[in-house]
Amino acid sequence: MAKDITSRSQDYSQWYIDIVLKTGLADYSAVKGCMIIKPYGFAIWELMHDALDKMFKDTGHVNAYFPLFIPKSFLSKEAAHIEGFAKECAVVTHYRLKNADDGSGVIVDPEAKLEEELIVRPTSETIIWDAYRGWIQSYRDLPLLINQWANVVRWEMRTRLFLRTAEFLWQEGHTAHATRQEAEAETLTMLNIYERFAVEWMSLPVLKGVKTENERFAGAVDTYCIEALMQDGKALQAGTSHFLGQNFAKAFEVQFSTKDNTLEYVWATSWGVSTRLMGALVMAHSDDDGLVLPPKLAPTQVVIVPIPKLLPELDEAIGKLEKELKGLGIRVKVDKDDQNRPGFKFAEYEKLGIPVRIAIGARDLAAGTIEVARRDTKEKTNIPLDGIANYIDNLLGEIQRNLYNRALIFREENTTSVDTWQEFVDVIEHKGGFVSAHWDGSTETELLIKEETKATIRCIPMSNSSEPGNCIRTGKPSKQRVLFAVAY
RNA sequence: CGGGGUGUAGCGCAGCCCGGUUAGCGCGUCUGCUUUGGGAGCAGAAGGUCGCAGGUUCGAAUCCUGCCACCCCGACCA
Numbered sequence: 001m002a003k004d005i006t007s008r009s010q011d012y013s014q015w016y017i018d019i020v021l022k023t024g025l026a027d028y029s030a031v032k033g034c035m036i037i038k039p040y041g042f043a044i045w046e047l048m049h050d051a052l053d054k055m056f057k058d059t060g061h062v063n064a065y066f067p068l069f070i071p072k073s074f075l076s077k078e079a080a081h082i083e084g085f086a087k088e089c090a091v092v093t094h095y096r097l098k099n100a101d102d103g104s105g106v107i108v109d110p111e112a113k114l115e116e117e118l119i120v121r122p123t124s125e126t127i128i129w130d131a132y133r134g135w136i137q138s139y140r141d142l143p144l145l146i147n148q149w150a151n152v153v154r155w156e157m158r159t160r161l162f163l164r165t166a167e168f169l170w171q172e173g174h175t176a177h178a179t180r181q182e183a184e185a186e187t188l189t190m191l192n193i194y195e196r197f198a199v200e201w202m203s204l205p206v207l208k209g210v211k212t213e214n215e216r217f218a219g220a221v222d223t224y225c226i227e228a229l230m231q232d233g234k235a236l237q238a239g240t241s242h243f244l245g246q247n248f249a250k251a252f253e254v255q256f257s258t259k260d261n262t263l264e265y266v267w268a269t270s271w272g273v274s275t276r277l278m279g280a281l282v283m284a285h286s287d288d289d290g291l292v293l294p295p296k297l298a299p300t301q302v303v304i305v306p307i308p309k310l311l312p313e314l315d316e317a318i319g320k321l322e323k324e325l326k327g328l329g330i331r332v333k334v335d336k337d338d339q340n341r342p343g344f345k346f347a348e349y350e351k352l353g354i355p356v357r358i359a360i361g362a363r364d365l366a367a368g369t370i371e372v373a374r375r376d377t378k379e380k381t382n383i384p385l386d387g388i389a390n391y392i393d394n395l396l397g398e399i400q401r402n403l404y405n406r407a408l409i410f411r412e413e414n415t416t417s418v419d420t421w422q423e424f425v426d427v428i429e430h431k432g433g434f435v436s437a438h439w440d441g442s443t444e445t446e447l448l449i450k451e452e453t454k455a456t457i458r459c460i461p462m463s464n465s466s467e468p469g470n471c472i473r474t475g476k477p478s479k480q481r482v483l484f485a486v487a488y
Numbered sequence: 489c490g491g492g493g494u495g496u497a498g499c500g501c502a503g504c505c506c507g508g509u510u511a512g513c514g515c516g517u518c519u520g521c522u523u524u525g526g527g528a529g530c531a532g533a534a535g536g537u538c539g540c541a542g543g544u545u546c547g548a549a550u551c552c553u554g555c556c557a558c559c560c561c562g563a564c565c566a
Contacts, residue, residue, distance in 0.1 A: 004500090013560075028558070088565075123566095157489075157564055164566070217566090225566095237566060276566060308524045343526035361525060371525080488566090 005351070007288045012232045019282055020161045023291050023352055026278075033159040033166035040352070041278060043299035045169065048277060049149065051201050051296070052171065055193050061145040061173060066127050068151070069118035074126035078251040084218020085122045088155040092118040120153040125219060125244075125270060128174045129252040136176060136266060138257045143186070144176040162279035163236070163488050170274035176249075176266045178256065183267035187243040190271040191224045194239035202277065203294040203403035204228050204284050205411050206238055207434070207483065209459025214443045220270075221245035227458045227483070229411045230283040233432020235458045235485035238280050241271035279488075285376075285403050291353025292375055294403050295396040302332045302392060303354045305345045307361025310336060314365055317385070321358070321370075324389035330396065350375060355399050356392060376402050417481070424472050424484075428455045434485050438478035440471035449473050455484045 004022055006014040020026050025041030037045065053063070069092060075082045096112035099105075121127065128146075136144060149171045159165050173190060177183040191208055198204040206226035216223040220242035228238045249255070249265040256266055285292040295301050302325055306318055318334055325332040333354075335345055342359065349357055359371040369382040372392070376399050383391055414433030418424045427435050439445060439457065449472075450456050460482045469478045 017559090030557090032558070084565095152566095154565075156566095158562080168566085170566085240566075272566085274566065305525095338524090341524050341526085341528060343524085343528085345527090346525095347527045359525070363525070 005288060005290060008231065015288070016279075016283060017161065019286055019291060020279075025282070025291075026161050028161075031166070033156060035161055035165050037169075037275065040299065044281070044293070044297055045275060045278060047297045047299065048197075048201070049171075052193075052197055052273065053149075055197065056147050056171075056173065059145075059189060059193065061147045061175075063148060064146050065148050065150065066121075066124050066131065068121055070121050070124070070127045072117045072119055074130055075119055077126060078219050078247055080247075081125065081219035081251075085154070089122055090120040090153045090155055092120065121150070122152055122154045123270075123272075124148065124150070124152075124172055125174065125248055126252070129248040129254060129268070132174075132176055132266075133252050133254045136254055136256050139178050139259055142176055142178045142256060142266065143182060145173075145186075146175065147171055147173040160279070160488075162275055162282070164276070168275045170272050172270060172272040175269045176254070177268070178258070178264075178266065180245075180267050183245075183269050184243055187222070187224060187241045187269045187271070190269070191226065191239075191241040194226050194241065194271070194273060197273075198226055198228065198238055199404065201294065201296045202281055202284070203400055203407060204238070204280060205404065205408040207459065207461055208463070209461045209483065211240075211459055212443070212446060212457045212482070214446050215457060215459075217242045217270075219244060219247050221247065224462075225459055227434075227485075228280055228284065229407075229414060229433060229485070230280070230488070231410070232283070233414055233486070235434065235487040236276070236280050236283070237458070237487065238277060239271070239273040242269060244268035244270060284407050286353065290351030292403070293353035293355060295355045295400050298353065298355050299331065300333045300352075300354050301330050301396055302356045302358060303345075303349045304332065304334045304358045304360065305342055305349075306334070306336055307342050307359055307363075308338070309362070310338075311362065314360065314362060317365060318360060321360075321385075321388065325392060328389055328393050330389075330393065346373075356395060358392075374399055376406075415483075418472065419469070421472055425453055428453045428484070428486065432486065434458070434483050436481045436483055437472040438469035438480075439482045440474050440476035440478055445471060445473050445476075449484070454486050456487055458483045458485050458487060 005018040008015045023040065024038045026038055027036045029036045075085065093114055094108045094112045095114055096109040097106040098109040100107045132144065135141060151167055151169050153167050156164050156166055175186050177186060195206055195208055198206045206228045208224065208226055211223040211225055217240060222243040224241045225237050226239045228236050230236055246265040246267060248268050254266050255263045258264055281297065282291065285294065304318055304322060306314060322332055322334050346357065353375060355375050357373040364370050368385050370385055370388060371380055372383050372395070373380045374395065414431070415436065416427045416431060416433060417436040418427055424435060424437055435455065446457055460480065464480050466480050470476065471478050
């Protein structure tokens with residue numbers, strides 16, 4: 001086991017913190033609840049960004065940037081929306097500092113009070129819809145498919161690295177459509193993109209579903225989500241896509257002329273994923289030795305460790321191998337550093353989660369093989385040098401799939417269908433994971449269950465078939481099962 | 489906002505209860521030599537306003553008061 005990482009069985013929460021801090025993904029900062037994303041962590045986020053950004057653009061979206069500050073009055077225009085965010089907004093009240101008269105340092109200049117206070121965006125619906133009013137006049141202006149990559153601030157009581165921080169990075173898509181059907185289709189298109197990203201890039205199985213009224217985004221008509229299961233049996237919402245109906249169009253008076261020359265409010269969606277995905281990535285695959293990264297999101301996919309002495313012919317063989325791998329588009333690093341010994345490097349790269357490690361020394365050269373070690377299974381194999389690049393390329397694909405399959409099996413083993421309250425409580429308390437159970441559809445019951453067990457309804461799965469039954473808690477009739485879990 | 493914890497070298501800690509030379513230890517760093525197929529060995533060296541501010545005392549890392557910061561757990565939430 002890694003020297004400096006707490007084991008999962010000992011303290012899961014500390015394990016997560018150790019992984020994040022000690023693999024250089026992130027660090028705490030001078031500001032409470034805010035984090036520094038360090039170069040290694042940011043490199044992973046950039047790979048996520050690039051993959052998602054391409055998917056957005058391939059489906060017709062364009063990027064733009066809206067202001068960090070939102071006039072206070074905007075937030076109060078949509079009643080449900082403000083209610084959802086009011087408690088966690090940072091407010092800018094002044095615009096100038098000055099030196100204190102007593103020389104004790106700088107103070108806020110009381111003379112420089114803003115006429116209208118500014119809210120640091122917790123999300124950008126309001127400022128964007130205020131702008132859309134001016135951009136949309138006719139059906140010819142629709143659809144409007146805009147995304148922005150930005151930071152947002154939500155003043156959380158309790159924060160956790162990546163999973164919940166006061167400031168975080170995300171993308172937020174905000175689209176406007178002429179018809180309800182089109183907006184609903186857009187909501188689902190984006191949900192499917194998130195699912196595809198989770199599965200294909202993060203090797204993360206996710207469940208698509210609809211949120212209950214209680215868990216819905218403030219201001220949305222429907223909130224769809226992808227939910228993932230972490231290794232400790234807790235659920236994590238990994239992405240959301242909202243059908244906003246005409247709520248924001250009405251709040252911000254955004255109307256358009258139809259072909260029939262009538263005035264109608266536009267239909268809207270918004271959707272987002274955040275740096276929280278980094279947390280999901282860590283908690284889905286990593287182990288007591290450190291990070292385990294899916295190859296597609298690994299900043300370095302293959303590391304080559306030469307075994308000293310680095311004689312000219314060994315150096316030459318490594319150079320050739322590096323070139324071949326790069327030729328296949330593989331992100332490869334050669335560690336010729338003479339300061340650290342191979343054993344140290346092995347441990348270090350395992351900690352960093354690099355999917356494939358190649359060791360090559362004089363012994364291998366003589367035998368015409370190299371040692372290939374995969375991070376996911378810890379297997380080491382001697383492979384002939386001949387045709388090695390293609391072998392590695394395939395191996396990366398296999399690791400990507402293996403991580404997904406492993407996580408999928410874990411989720412299946414940790415999804416339990418229950419029909420009695422006793423079973424429900426027992427599974428939530430002892431086994432964890434997703435619990436599929438009947439629910440009477442009322443918010444009161446949902447809140448009651450939450451109070452009694454800490455479990456919340458993660459979603460009403462979209463794959464659900466209707467199945468009559470009785471509510472797990474109240475016994476009232478239920479049309480279908482929903483998914484409960486204790487969540488992050 | 490409640491409960492708990494921490495703050496001493498870059499990192500991890502001891503010392504504090506019971507005040508007293510020059511504040512220690514491990515890791516890391518630097519220099520040199522030997523090493524190198526799973527976290528190297530030896531020798532030497534550098535590195536500290538002991539979280540901040542007061543107080544008690546001949547004397548404070550240590551006792552007292554106040555403050556600050558961060559972390560963990562809980563309530564709230566993506």
